[in-house]
Amino acid sequence: MINKFTLWASIVSLAGIVCALIVIISVHFWTHTEAGKVPPKTAVLLHAVHHNLVTPDMKAPSFFSQGGKPSYTSQMIDIPVSDGSKIEAKMYQPLQEGPHPIILYYHGGAFMEGYGSIHTHDNIVRSLAARTNSIVIAVGYRVAPKYPFPTAIEDSYDALRWAESHAAEINGDPTRIAVVGDSAGGNIATVVSLMARDRQGPDITAQALLYPLTTFQDIEFDSRLKYDSGYYLLSRNVMLRARDTYTPDQSMWNLAYTSPLEAEDLYRLPPALVITAEFDPLRDEGEAYAERLADHGVPVEAIRYNGVMHGFISFYEVMYRGNHGLSETAKFLRNSFETEPQYEPYELHVFNGVKGTSQLRDQVEAYAIGSFLLGKQALSYLSPEYASGESRVP
Numbered sequence: 001m002i003n004k005f006t007l008w009a010s011i012v013s014l015a016g017i018v019c020a021l022i023v024i025i026s027v028h029f030w031t032h033t034e035a036g037k038v039p040p041k042t043a044v045l046l047h048a049v050h051h052n053l054v055t056p057d058m059k060a061p062s063f064f065s066q067g068g069k070p071s072y073t074s075q076m077i078d079i080p081v082s083d084g085s086k087i088e089a090k091m092y093q094p095l096q097e098g099p100h101p102i103i104l105y106y107h108g109g110a111f112m113e114g115y116g117s118i119h120t121h122d123n124i125v126r127s128l129a130a131r132t133n134s135i136v137i138a139v140g141y142r143v144a145p146k147y148p149f150p151t152a153i154e155d156s157y158d159a160l161r162w163a164e165s166h167a168a169e170i171n172g173d174p175t176r177i178a179v180v181g182d183s184a185g186g187n188i189a190t191v192v193s194l195m196a197r198d199r200q201g202p203d204i205t206a207q208a209l210l211y212p213l214t215t216f217q218d219i220e221f222d223s224r225l226k227y228d229s230g231y232y233l234l235s236r237n238v239m240l241r242a243r244d245t246y247t248p249d250q251s252m253w254n255l256a257y258t259s260p261l262e263a264e265d266l267y268r269l270p271p272a273l274v275i276t277a278e279f280d281p282l283r284d285e286g287e288a289y290a291e292r293l294a295d296h297g298v299p300v301e302a303i304r305y306n307g308v309m310h311g312f313i314s315f316y317e318v319m320y321r322g323n324h325g326l327s328e329t330a331k332f333l334r335n336s337f338e339t340e341p342q343y344e345p346y347e348l349h350v351f352n353g354v355k356g357t358s359q360l361r362d363q364v365e366a367y368a369i370g371s372f373l374l375g376k377q378a379l380s381y382l383s384p385e386y387a388s389g390e391s392r393v394p
Contacts, residue, residue, distance in 0.1 A: 111242050161202060185212075194257065261288060
């Protein structure tokens, strides 16, 4: 006769197998998206975002975090701008003696209030400070609708000038300054590079553009047509709203300082890194801009990450491809600060994914997160109050 212990052990084992199968089937189902199949880790993150279980600015759980003491300090500062106002910024400074290179970081967020800030992108800024041993200043430029074009770029350019003129005070090197930005911030970073060239300084050593918006024109890029529903974290509706609020006059859409892809002259700009994502409506315009920079004699490194969506580097703490992209950004900046990149004919490098143990770990983590998400969703049906709590996993 089967004793009670054996019976309960069998029931628990069977329940575990059923739960595991549910997780595997669910994650497999999530990988099949409206525009194609995505890797398991991308699938669970997209599912989490679209069910309000995670947002890109949430902190990773502790088991994903790296240990060790910070190699930098941070503080909020105010930067005066040309119209007599001040904008806030967050500055990270290495603990080691300098002078250190200076990086200006321009956050994404569709140029609009409520879509991004120096706080939503703080994880990227912190990591860049640690990985480059540089002073990194996250610039809180003013945004639409209250402040349409050109306030954002003028604020951002003023921050660049401030960093150069105050380099000695912050233990920085005014001869090694780079600009970095993602999405709308990528647009701002390269526009600031144009402004610095046109206004005779400050000199910029390098520009790193992460899935940048490069034109406000109605161009039927293939990526805009395929991935603009919003499922991949950026919708056509948001892009149109951004254009209407940031550039309310249609005559602004073709300006070099709003749509650098349309600029006639891209000569004498700093060496560039352009990172794009496969499932991103901005993919094609980012790559087109990288190619145009190369056509104008600018050293360009262009990398497309397959299997990921817009904003994927914000998830670098839990996404291998995001961490790889951030590592490539840091490497590009470090190398640019040491030696001037050499020009080579344009070539788009495609990163298809992880292999070996890294691939296995990525998949295991994807199913672990998927299990958590399913459990959270189940609990939310039983207890709505729980669903609104703070215990969330990106």
